[in-house]
Amino acid sequence: MNLLKTELDWKPLALVPVLALLALPLVGSPSTWLTLTVAGLAMGMIVFIIASGLTLVFGLMDVLNFGHGVFIALGAFVAMSVLGSMGDWTQSQSLLTNLLAVLPAMLVAMLVAGALGLAFERFIVRPVYGQHLKQILITMGGMIIGEELIKVIWGPAQIPLPLPEGLRGSWIIPMVGDAAVEKYRVLAVVVGALVFGLLAWTLARTKIGLLIRAGVQDREMVESLGYRIRVLFVGIFVAGSALAGLGGVMWGLYQQSVIPQMGAQVNVLIFIVIIIGGLGSTTGALIGALLVGLMANYTGFIAPKVALFSNIALMVAILLWRPQGVYPVAGSR
Numbered sequence: 001m002n003l004l005k006t007e008l009d010w011k012p013l014a015l016v017p018v019l020a021l022l023a024l025p026l027v028g029s030p031s032t033w034l035t036l037t038v039a040g041l042a043m044g045m046i047v048f049i050i051a052s053g054l055t056l057v058f059g060l061m062d063v064l065n066f067g068h069g070v071f072i073a074l075g076a077f078v079a080m081s082v083l084g085s086m087g088d089w090t091q092s093q094s095l096l097t098n099l100l101a102v103l104p105a106m107l108v109a110m111l112v113a114g115a116l117g118l119a120f121e122r123f124i125v126r127p128v129y130g131q132h133l134k135q136i137l138i139t140m141g142g143m144i145i146g147e148e149l150i151k152v153i154w155g156p157a158q159i160p161l162p163l164p165e166g167l168r169g170s171w172i173i174p175m176v177g178d179a180a181v182e183k184y185r186v187l188a189v190v191v192g193a194l195v196f197g198l199l200a201w202t203l204a205r206t207k208i209g210l211l212i213r214a215g216v217q218d219r220e221m222v223e224s225l226g227y228r229i230r231v232l233f234v235g236i237f238v239a240g241s242a243l244a245g246l247g248g249v250m251w252g253l254y255q256q257s258v259i260p261q262m263g264a265q266v267n268v269l270i271f272i273v274i275i276i277g278g279l280g281s282t283t284g285a286l287i288g289a290l291l292v293g294l295m296a297n298y299t300g301f302i303a304p305k306v307a308l309f310s311n312i313a314l315m316v317a318i319l320l321w322r323p324q325g326v327y328p329v330a331g332s333r
Contacts, residue, residue: 009326009327012284012287012322012326012327013287015287015291015326016287016290016291016294019291019294019295019298020037020294023036023037023294023298023302026298026302027298027301027302029177030176030177030179031173031176031177031178031179031180032179032301034173034176034179034181035179035180035181036297036298036301037294037297038181038182038185038186038189039182039185039293039297040290040293040294040295040296040297040298041185041189041290041293041294042182042184042185042186042188042189042192042254042293043188043254043292043293043296043297044192044289044290044291044292044293044294045188045189045191045192045193045289045290045293046188046192046247046250046251046254046293047247047266047269047270047273047289047292047293048192048195048196048273048285048286048289048290049191049192049195049243049246049247049250050068050072050243050244050247050248050251050266050270051247051270051273051274051277051285051288051289052195052196052199052240052243052282052285052286053068053071053239053240053241053242053243053244053247054068054240054244054270054274055274055277055279055280055281055282055284055285056199056212056236056239056240056280056282057236057237057240058274058279058280059279059280059281059282060212060215060232060233060236060280061129061233061236061237062129062130063125063129063135063237064132064135064136064139065125065135065139065240066135066136066139066140066143066267067120067124067139067140067141067142067143067146068139068143068240068244068263068267068270069143069262069263069264069265069266069267070116070120070142070143070146070147070150070263071113071116071117071120071241071242071244071245071248071263072244072245072247072248072251072262072263072266073146073147073150073248073258073259073260073261073262073263074109074112074113074116074146074150074245074248074263075109075110075112075113075244075245075246075247075248075249075252076109076161076248076249076251076252076258076262077150077153077154077159077252077258077260078105078108078109078112078113078245079105079106079108079109079161079248079249079252079253080154080159080161080252080258081154082104082105082108082109083101083102083105083161083164086101086104086105089101089164090162090164090165091164091165092164092165092166093165093166094166095166095167095183096166097166098164098165098166098167099166099187101164102164102167102249102253105249106246106249109245109246109248109249110242110243110245110246111242112245113241113242113244113245113246113248114238114239114241114242114245116146116241117237117238117240117241117242117244118234118237118238118241120142120237120241121233121234121237121238122234124138124139124142125138125139125237143263143264147260147261147263147264148260150260151260154260156260157259158257158258158259159257159258159259160256160257161252161253161255161256161257161258162256163184163253163256166183167183167184167187167253168183168184169182169183170182170183171183171186184253184254185254188250188254191250195243195246196282196286199282200282200283203282208232211227211229211232212232212236215229215232244263248262248263251266269292269311272288272292272311272312272314272315273285273288273289273292274288275288275315275319275325276288276291276292276314276315276318276319276325276326277289277325277326277327278322278324278325278326278327278328279324279325279328280328281325281326281327281328283327284325284326284327284328287326287327288318288325288326291314291318292311292314295310295311295314296310296311
């Protein structure tokens with residue numbers, strides 16, 4: 001497959017609206033369905049933000065980073081500390097003031113997670129390039145160490161991370177049976193869409209994106225043209241870690257609490273998303289994340305007892321249809 005010029009397959013794009021429409025008669029109430037759908041999209045967008053960094057790392061670097069969760073947890077804890085020092089801003093009833101508090105928390109979390117990612121790549125990942133089994137073992141060990149360091153700094157207990165005042169509550173949509181749509185979940189959808197748009201623009205419209213896509217297909221050719229692919233690798237790893245930090249902030253606010261193990265708990269969802277999407281595909285990760293978020297919310301309402309297994313069943317069904325995921329990239333190299 002030529003990664004530099006491909007025709008987009010529309011069939012996977014239809015999976016999200018098809019799943020939503022299939023759930024409507026099962027949910028019954030249009031207002032409840034809308035509430036669950038927005039909640040599912042919000043969850044999916046947050047998971048996409050986290051997974052997008054990891055899928056870039058695998059797509060370009062061929063690195064199985066099972067320590068990705070430590071960047072999620074670190075981002076959440078850093079944001080908690082930043083927001084805790086901005087009480088006047090977070091307790092304001094003004095939505096704009098709240099957003100001006102959340103934005104620096106996101107930026108600081110991304111910077112700290114990116115810095116940890118730089119050290120993680122240099123001392124943990126770099127010695128095991130090209131050795132998948134060792135990558136899995138050593139990165140999992142790195143995540144365990146990272147979690148313990150978080151416990152040393154912030155303690156082992158669960159810590160509340162309340163939403164800013166202006167982001168609490170819901171908007172009521174009277175046109176759909178007085179459906180309640182939570183404010184924060186709308187914000188999560190917007191942030192996720194912005195991240196996807198920025199990634200898609202970078203990969204499709206910039207020189208760095210061209211080098212990334214060319215490096216995925218033929219690393220040796222890119223190096224022969226004089227580009228330092230190793231530096232590009234490090235930059236991708238740092239960017240992926242920063243995105244995980246941003247996702248950690250969003251996930252912590254979504255759960256309204258943080259614990260050192262939160263990254264490890266989300267890791268399962270992340271790998272399901274990446275497998276569904278196709279290893280290395282950003283668009284596939286978006287489709288996979290939205291499907292996972294919707295499936296989790298619909299089944300949690302319709303059949304709570306099977307909610308834990310619903311996403312695994314979804315992954316199996318997708319792989320039976322397309323064994324390499326909806327938009328395979330890495331497997332085509």
